[in-house]
Amino acid sequence: MSAQYTVLKRFGRFAKSRRLQLSAAIISVSVFVILWHVFAWLLRCWDWSLQEYVPFPVDVFTVLVDSFVNEVPGMDLSMGVMAFASFKRVVIGFTLALVVAFPLGLLMASFRFVNYLGDPIIEMFRPIPPVAWIPVFLVMLSFFWGPVAIVFLGAFFPILLNVMFGVKRTDQTLIDAAKTLGARRIDIFTKVVIPSTAPYLMTGVKVGLGISWMCIVAAEMLPVLGGGVGNALWVSAMEFSRFDVTFACMIVIGLMSILTTGLAEQVERRLYRWMGME
Amino acid sequence: MEKKTTLLISIVIAAAVVVATAGVALYLTPDDDDSVKYVVVSPTLMGGWLQGGDGSAYIAWEPFVSSATVGGYGTVLSWSNEIMPNHPCCVVVLSNEFASTTEGSELSLRFLKAHVESTEWILDALADKDSVEYQLLVNMSVAFTLRDADVVENALEHVKFGWEMDTEFRSALDQFTDMYIDAGIVEEETVGDRGYGNVTDFISSYVNGTYLDELGSVTESPAILNPDDPIRLGYLAGDIHQLAQYVAANGSVVGGTMSVFEKYGLNVVAATGAPYANGGSEMDAFVAGHVDIGYLGAPPAILKKLNVDADTTIIAQVNSEGSAIVIATGSQISSLADLSGKIVATPGESSIQHLLLKIALNEQGLKLVKA
Numbered sequence: 001m002s003a004q005y006t007v008l009k010r011f012g013r014f015a016k017s018r019r020l021q022l023s024a025a026i027i028s029v030s031v032f033v034i035l036w037h038v039f040a041w042l043l044r045c046w047d048w049s050l051q052e053y054v055p056f057p058v059d060v061f062t063v064l065v066d067s068f069v070n071e072v073p074g075m076d077l078s079m080g081v082m083a084f085a086s087f088k089r090v091v092i093g094f095t096l097a098l099v100v101a102f103p104l105g106l107l108m109a110s111f112r113f114v115n116y117l118g119d120p121i122i123e124m125f126r127p128i129p130p131v132a133w134i135p136v137f138l139v140m141l142s143f144f145w146g147p148v149a150i151v152f153l154g155a156f157f158p159i160l161l162n163v164m165f166g167v168k169r170t171d172q173t174l175i176d177a178a179k180t181l182g183a184r185r186i187d188i189f190t191k192v193v194i195p196s197t198a199p200y201l202m203t204g205v206k207v208g209l210g211i212s213w214m215c216i217v218a219a220e221m222l223p224v225l226g227g228g229v230g231n232a233l234w235v236s237a238m239e240f241s242r243f244d245v246t247f248a249c250m251i252v253i254g255l256m257s258i259l260t261t262g263l264a265e266q267v268e269r270r271l272y273r274w275m276g277m278e
Numbered sequence: 279m280e281k282k283t284t285l286l287i288s289i290v291i292a293a294a295v296v297v298a299t300a301g302v303a304l305y306l307t308p309d310d311d312d313s314v315k316y317v318v319v320s321p322t323l324m325g326g327w328l329q330g331g332d333g334s335a336y337i338a339w340e341p342f343v344s345s346a347t348v349g350g351y352g353t354v355l356s357w358s359n360e361i362m363p364n365h366p367c368c369v370v371v372l373s374n375e376f377a378s379t380t381e382g383s384e385l386s387l388r389f390l391k392a393h394v395e396s397t398e399w400i401l402d403a404l405a406d407k408d409s410v411e412y413q414l415l416v417n418m419s420v421a422f423t424l425r426d427a428d429v430v431e432n433a434l435e436h437v438k439f440g441w442e443m444d445t446e447f448r449s450a451l452d453q454f455t456d457m458y459i460d461a462g463i464v465e466e467e468t469v470g471d472r473g474y475g476n477v478t479d480f481i482s483s484y485v486n487g488t489y490l491d492e493l494g495s496v497t498e499s500p501a502i503l504n505p506d507d508p509i510r511l512g513y514l515a516g517d518i519h520q521l522a523q524y525v526a527a528n529g530s531v532v533g534g535t536m537s538v539f540e541k542y543g544l545n546v547v548a549a550t551g552a553p554y555a556n557g558g559s560e561m562d563a564f565v566a567g568h569v570d571i572g573y574l575g576a577p578p579a580i581l582k583k584l585n586v587d588a589d590t591t592i593i594a595q596v597n598s599e600g601s602a603i604v605i606a607t608g609s610q611i612s613s614l615a616d617l618s619g620k621i622v623a624t625p626g627e628s629s630i631q632h633l634l635l636k637i638a639l640n641e642q643g644l645k646l647v648k649a
Binding site: 052053075077134135142143223224225226238239240241243 | 319332462463556559561566578581582586587588626627648649
């Protein structure tokens with residue numbers, strides 16, 4: 001049995017098991033596109049000046065396909081190259097945030113003194129939008145790490161806070177039970193606290209991924225090498241007024257976000273199964 | 279179970295292969311010897327960026343040139359007038375809706391008179407650096423741009439203030455529009471869709487010199503003509519090119535208590551959202567109906583007219599020239615040809631500076647490509 005066949009069969013099974021979900025998605029997306037088309041059409045009927053800012057879905061789709069086949073208008077790079085460049089930035093920025101925020105969250109939630117140390121700094125920087133760091137990162141960090149740092153900042157705080165919350169929500173009876181069985185502090189931490197944090201961590205991961213993609217436009221306001229979808233979105237809207245391109249970029253970013261969140265959900269499911277939580 | 283593991287592993291390997299090949303393809307794209315790479319950096323940040331060492335040069339307008347030369351970290355490689363003499367820069371844009379009434383058209387004419395008179399005052403002040411007027415001009419520039427006096431004085435030397443729109447101006451706008459079409463920023467069909475035969479046709483209808491021709495008929499007014507209905511003026515934050523409107527609004531210039539605007543019976547206020555961060559958002563404010571008359575760069579005026587059908591007209595120039603390619607002081611670069619293979623910052627693909635850099639490099643047989 002070939003691997004491709006297995007994949008197809010698995011997809012078939014997936015489609016069957018999710019029939020309701022898939023049909024609902026198809027319905028809502030179609031209704032959305034139709035409403036969008038009607039809205040754009042009405043604007044033109046009333047001859048509002050706003051009409052030029054709302055392209056027809058079919059025009060956006062045409063530009064989307066064309067920008068993959070040829071290049072994004074005015075940017076001399078194809079959408080595929082740009083999407084890959086943005087994907088790389090988000091994945092690296094997010095992974096770094098996860099690697100730093102998870103242990104830090106565990107530490108801060110477990111040791112009161114570490115919490116007291118970290119809290120003022122974290123609470124001060126948390127509400128600062130990553131875009132505010134652009135001038136600093138432009139000079140301090142280079143083409144690659146500047147944008148990655150913006151994504152990092154976006155993903156860092158939701159992961160950290162969710163992990164801290166998860167640790168604090170650990171069921172006290174489980175800890176007590178472990179204690180009566182003679183567990184040491186380290187055992188309680190690794191065998192009770194960390195596993196019970198997992199659902200909260202995964203919530204943080206999913207929220208963090210969404211915010212990472214939200215930050216890609218801000219990240220690519222910094223000079224980048226190899227372009228980026230966020231950059232194309234910003235430039236097409238603010239400089240070129242090519243809103244067909246802008247909406248096409250929104251679709252690409254949205255699809256990539258769906259892809260990464262879907263991956264995170266797969267990981268989550270496997271994690272829970274492995275931990276026997278299902 | 280075993281099958282599942284194999285599948286998982288094969289997916290991971292496939293993903294890794296895709297990522298790796300794409301990455302390798304991206305990094306191994308052959309470096310053209312005949313190309314200069316560009317990145318987009320906001321002009322306010324270019325100085326810091328150049329000092330950071332990520333790139334070799336930038337092209338920007340004043341005062342972002344003088345801030346580098348006066349600051350000692352930048353040297354001018356080429357002034358923009360060496361690339362294209364008298365190249366257009368900022369223009370006065372009029373909302374067609376505002377000008378459609380007799381009153382609006384009269385007010386527009388009077389506004390333009392105030393623009394021209396203020397520009398003349400600036401030119402006179404610049405002609406005599408020992409004059410009281412020159413000192414006043416420098417003080418006003420400092421107040422408007424929030425920069426040091428020495429930076430401002432340096433910048434003022436390289437900006438060419440003026441209002442005339444000659445054939446050279448129009449053909450430069452023609453060329454810019456053609457370059458937008460070449461780059462794919464404007465689709466070729468758009469020109470026809472908006473009802474113009476070709477690009478020349480578009481520019482000659484967009485640039486309207488009749489207001490300038492009629493200025494002779496404008497006389498001073500003893501009273502404010504529009505006390506309740508002020509002209510809503512759009513302009514860019516701290517842009518030294520747009521000093522004329524600051525001078526016109528400033529009472530001390532004509533020596534009395536009246537500003538130049540008041541002298542011609544005008545009540546002028548800053549439009550909602552003004553000063554704008556860039557010309558694009560100012561044009562959006564025109565479309566939204568917030569602005570009657572505005573100062574902004576020619577490129578956003580052209581792009582918004584074509585791409586979103588902004589109902590506006592260019593009625594005068596504000597300034598020309600005044601941009602430059604700046605390299606780090608002490609750098610090995612001594613000519614445009616030396617920029618080959620280097621990274622240069624521009625203010626954006628649609629900016630005049632970007633177009634000028636492209637023109638200059640093309641003359642050297644070099645291409646400007648995205649880094």
